[in-house]
Amino acid sequence: MKCVLILFVLFSCTLVWPQDLIINELDPDSPSTDTAEFIELKSQTPNFSTDGYILVFFNGSSSGADSSYMVIDLNGYTTDNNGLLVIGGEGVSPFPQVLTSESVIQNGADAVGIYQASVNDFPQGTLATQNNLVDAMVYGTNDPDDTVLLGLMGETTQYNDDGTNANPRSIQRFVDGMGVESFSTATPTPRRENDGSGIAINPVEISVMETQYDEGASFDITFTSETNVTSDLNFTIGLNNFGFDASDFTGNLSLTILNGQNSTSTTINLVDDNLDEGDEVLQIRFVDLEEPVVPSNNLVEVRVVDNDFTMAAWGTPLNPTTGIVQSTQPVGYYDSLDGLADTALRQALQDIIADPTVVRAQTYADVIDILLEADQNPENSNQVWLLYTEQGRAKLDLQTGSSNAGKWNREHTYPRSRGGFFDIEEDEVADGIDVFWTTKADSLRHGNSDAHALRAADASENSSRGNQHYGEYVGPNGTLGSFRGDVARSVLYMEIRYNDLEVVNGFPTNVGQLGDLATLLDWHRNDPPDDFEMNRNNIVYEWQKNRNPFIDQPLLVEYIWGTNIGDAWDQSLSVDGNEFSEVLVYPNPTKGRLYVYGFNNKPNAEVFSIDGKLLKHFKSMDNYIDLNLPPGLYLVKFSSNNRSMIKKVIIK
Structure with a gap:
């Protein structure tokens, strides 16, 4: 009996985690796009608050010197019903609970650590340390082992993400029935247990036909769950984003996927107003999904093109004008x-x-x-x-x-x-x-x-x-x-x-x-x-x-x-102050004939291609010249009394 009791105690101890929060999965390299990279943390208990924890990433390259390059504050977040918390960019599916910019996780040889500390403890360039370290992983993408970084993090193994474009992989932590911990690479499983256990989630995807519509247009938003729902799924979406608000659209934002089905849709009508608001972006987002239903994607953006844009009185550099915009230099500036x-x-x-x-x-x-x-x-x-x-x-x-x-x-x-x-x-x-x-x-x-x-x-x-x-x-x-x-x-x-x-x-x-x-x-x-x-x-x-x-x-x-x-x-001597300030050259663009007024004396004119090649030369021209050149942009240099000016001219 005594022996059995000892074995029971030992077995029980192997099932107790040495810490409350661990690194459960890491995908540091999504080779095809680098947009699906993520890190997944796991808590010993579900719905665990990560207040007081931070996530620190260390650069193991020679230039990175095994020092921090990114810190993520985990205050305000909790793990889900399975004890999982996914941190990643918008390209990760199901959608991360903690959103970061895309492609911010470096490939390796690098490291990441969970710390009970403040973000202020790790300014950029802080050497890797075990102080206040909760859990760590040193990893690479077919890189030589960074023995220095391993030592700094107190680790003995550098794990390799050997994914390819055709076969993406992530580094995953497994615990067998005896409580023995191991790591291997497998197909990424963000927000799902690596071994397939746990409470099954049902991600819902947002889809639209186009990502850009004009004011006055209508479009449908479709919502599709991964599996049929087992009871009516009621949820709300939002579209507001910066200047885009309820005055810019009409449509139903409260939706239901009926029991036994897996999709629903809504039609959004974009208001065509007379305001020059500039192009805007609406953002489709879930407001109130509850586990085990989770977003497959989220924050889907659709551009709304404003047809009330304005035009300036002057031209583009391709269709240049001069003399319309005056310098705002102070009097006496030069x-x-x-x-x-x-x-x-x-x-x-x-x-x-x-x-x-x-x-x-x-x-x-x-x-x-x-x-x-x-x-x-x-x-x-x-x-x-x-x-x-x-x-x-x-x-x-x-x-x-x-x-x-x-x-x-x-x-x-x-x-x-x-x-x-x-x-x-x-x-x-x-x-x-x-x-x-x-x-x-x-x-x-x-x-x-x-x-x-x-x-x-x-x-x-x-x-x-x-x-x-x-x-x-x-x-x-x-x-x-x-x-x-x-x-x-x-x-x-x-x-x-x-x-x-x-x-x-x-x-x-x-x-x-x-x-x-x-x-x-x-x-x-x-x-x-x-x-x-x-x-x-x-x-x-x-x-x-x-x-x-x-x-x-x-x-x-x-x-x-x-x-x-x-x-x-x-x-x-400046052009603005000499006789050329009143020179008029028109029409521009022209079909070939160019009228010139404003010179005190008959000027000479030289016509150049845009790359500076002299094409024509006119001496003592009257009030017009016939260019007789193919359509394009040309430079016309006018000279009079040892002074010169250049005009861009477009031939249609």
């Missing part, structure tokens, strides 16, 4: 430059645009808000104008995840790696126009968030450009190059604005230098500032309290880098 040349002119210009008593630096996150206004498509207020691909893109298509298809993001015309720019944690917070840093000519960090050199760009094209020098990179095939002058002036601005930056000939490798100067000078001359560029200069000035002088005074470029080096600058 007066200190008059009579100066060479180094003195450069320094005086920097004193204006880098004055620490006036100029402001915003965060890198604030740049998004700046670009939404500064790069707004003149033809559609719901879009931004993309720099290199010369097209509009919905403002809502800002890249926020790993996928860049059809998205736009922030393009540094002066690449970060070339300029040596960097950011800090505070740069990730958009704190608005009234919160800013003091900045100086030596504040090279602020070059990372200087909106004069950041543009909305197609995310894929931004990636293709990388950190290539201009001249190496000339834009996508088939585009007309309407961005080239804009790029040149933004890059030249950066050289003057920040110390240790230089635009040089050729394709340098030194940090701080960018090429090719000769190419950029050609781009500046052949693509002069237009209303679109002047408008963005005005908007950036509202935020940063400095201007790009080469938009306001384009001839300054010649006095610093070009044909007038060594000559003293006189502000009266």
